[in-house]
Amino acid sequence: MTTMSIDILHETEARSYLSRFADILIDCVEGGALIGHVLPIDRAIVEAYWVSVVASVAAGERLLICAAVDGQIAGTVQLYLSPEANAPHRGEVYKLLVHRDYRNRGIGEVLMLALETEARRRGRSVLLLDTVQDGAGERLYRRLGWQEIGVVPRHFVDPWGQFRASVYMMRFLD
Numbered sequence: 433m434t435t436m437s438i439d440i441l442h443e444t445e446a447r448s449y450l451s452r453f454a455d456i457l458i459d460c461v462e463g464g465a466l467i468g469h470v471l472p473i474d475r476a477i478v479e480a481y482w483v484s485v486v487a488s489v490a491a492g493e494r495l496l497i498c499a500a501v502d503g504q505i506a507g508t509v510q511l512y513l514s515p516e517a518n519a520p521h522r523g524e525v526y527k528l529l530v531h532r533d534y535r536n537r538g539i540g541e542v543l544m545l546a547l548e549t550e551a552r553r554r555g556r557s558v559l560l561l562d563t564v565q566d567g568a569g570e571r572l573y574r575r576l577g578w579q580e581i582g583v584v585p586r587h588f589v590d591p592w593g594q595f596r597a598s599v600y601m602m603r604f605l606d
Contacts, residue, residue, distance in 0.1 A: 436539070437500045438546045443490040449498075452505050453482045456531045461591050463532050466564045466598075471591045485510065494526070497546050499539045506534035509543040511551055511559075523551045525561035528569060540572050548605060557605050564590075565597040578603045 441449070457478050461469045469478065488494045495511040507530035514522040525547060530539045551559055563569040565583060574580075578601040587598035 434502055436506075436537075436542065438542060439498050439500065440550065441489070441496045441498055443486055446486045446489055446496050449505055450479060450482050450486070453485075453508065454478045456505065456508065456529050457481070457527070459531050459533075460529045464591060465529070466567070466588055466590050466596060467527050467529065469591065470589060470593060473591075488512075495547075495550055497543055497550065499530075499534075499543050501534055501537070501539070506531055507539045507543055509547050511547050511556075513554060513556070521555065521557045523554070523556040523559050525559055528572075540569075541576065544572070544576055548603070552605050559603045559605065560600070561602075562587075562598045562600045564588075565599045570599055570601075573601050573603075576603075 454475060457467065457469070458473050458475065460467060461471065461473050485494070485496060489496050493513060493515060495513070497509050497511065498505050499507045507528070509528040510526040512524040512526055514520070514524065528540055528543060548559070561573065561578070563573060580599055581602050582600045583597050584600070585597045586595040588596060590596050
């Protein structure tokens with residue numbers, strides 16, 4: 433029987449999983465995800481990225497939410513908590529990542545629902561994100577009730593260097 437757990441990792445816990453986080457991000461890029469990296473991917477740059485995420489978690493700027501399947505981290509998502517004085521109600525979603533070995537099991541949806549719950553607990557009533565147009569992420573977000581607020585053509589390149597459009601989306605939390 434497979435068991436899944438969702439946890440919000442604090443600095444010390446997150447630091448202990450840096451290698452696994454790097455593995456997941458690299459796997460996602462190699463699978464075509466548009467998450468800030470291109471091929472060939474440099475593991476040192478990916479690891480430095482995760483060190484910066486952990487520092488942001490330690491500073492209280494973001495939450496790192498992880499899904500583990502049978503004790504192995506299978507996916508992550510980040511909630512950036514806007515620190516601006518005029519935006520205490522806003523949060524931004526960063527890098528919903530699910531390792532390809534764990535896809536099509538509902539992990540992305542569970543992570544997003546956990547993120548929304550944590551956003552509500554922290555007084556956030558509007559969430560923002562961007563995703564590649566016509567990708568699996570866009571389909572997931574639409575299914576979860578996110579609304580498109582705009583498209584930016586040629587916003588970034590995919591892992592192979594081809595231009596792709598991004599879709600900006602938002603969700604009001606009740």
